[in-house]
Structure formats: structure tokens, C-alpha cells
Amino acid sequence: GLGIKTIKELITTANQTNNMFLLHHIYLNRMFIHFYFREYIQLLEIADAHKLLKEKRVMNFLRVFFVGISSLSLARDTHQKHYREFGEQAVEIFVPLVNFSKHNFETKLFLLQAELHYLNGNHDEAEVAYENSIESSRKYKFKSDEAVAHELYGIFLVERNMFDRGMLH
Numbered sequence: 001g002l003g004i005k006t007i008k009e010l011i012t013t014a015n016q017t018n019n020m021f022l023l024h025h026i027y028l029n030r031m032f033i034h035f036y037f038r039e040y041i042q043l044l045e046i047a048d049a050h051k052l053l054k055e056k057r058v059m060n061f062l063r064v065f066f067v068g069i070s071s072l073s074l075a076r077d078t079h080q081k082h083y084r085e086f087g088e089q090a091v092e093i094f095v096p097l098v099n100f101s102k103h104n105f106e107t108k109l110f111l112l113q114a115e116l117h118y119l120n121g122n123h124d125e126a127e128v129a130y131e132n133s134i135e136s137s138r139k140y141k142f143k144s145d146e147a148v149a150h151e152l153y154g155i156f157l158v159e160r161n162m163f164d165r166g167m168l169h
Helices: 007-016 020-036 040-049 058-078 081-100 102-120 123-139 143-159
Strands: none
Touching (some): 007 020, 020 040, 040 058, 081 102, 102 123, 102 143, 123 143
């Protein structure tokens, strides 16, 4: 029937019917949940285990974005080179996407760039990129992107002991 299914049942159905679209969305949803709760290692484990589409396909941009932000945050926290490399690759993947559709990808590219600038210690450039991401999100009416940009900008400010400004985001 059409009753509510568990994640395990949905994955089984997707595999049995060879429904890659459903499988992609199941894993994308799981990555989103881990992203929301800043459970970046779990997100990267899912992303690594379930590479459903070629990296450069437009449909896969959310996966690349989640992996990029997660990796840049983990690179800051752990100083592990491979996380930096994943984050840098995400920025590189998003540049041509912005050229393809500024409206859909600019906010995410600005946010990836902000996190990379933060990782590199370029705090002035990071602030500009966070603010550009927020402004772009407003301009194109992507409320969820704006929320993520505010949250990450707030974390950036608080971690740099700018508590009053950070609490505004």
C-alpha cells in the first residue's frame, strides 16, 4: 500500500525497482538532516557511500554543497588536508554552475567561498562572502539558504569573539 514507510523500506523499494531518482532523494534527505544538525562526519559517510550521480551533474549540486560546507568546517576543526581538498573541490564545481544559472547557485557559491576564506584565515574576505550570500539569498528569495548563511556567519562571528554581532545572525 501507500502507507508510511521506513527509510529501510524505501531503500529496499528503490533498489528493487531500480529507481535511482528515489534512492538519490532518500540519501539527499539523510544528508540534509545531518547537515541541519551539523553532524558533518555522518553526512560525509553517507555522501561517500552513495555516489549516485557524476559529481558535475547539476542535479547533484546539493550533495556537493553539503559535502563542501561539511568538509570546510571539519578542516577548520581537525586541520586534516583531505577535508580542505573536498571543500576546495566544491568551490571549483560551483563556479561553472553560477555561470550556468546565477539565480540558482550564487548564494551557495558565496557561502562555500566564505567558509574557505574563514579556513584560510582571510577573515575580511570571509565577512564579505557571508554578507554576499545573505544578500543573494534575499534577492532570489531562497529563505533556507538565507537561514544557513546567517547561521554560519553567526558561528564565524562568535568563534572570533564578536558575540554581539554574532547573536544578530
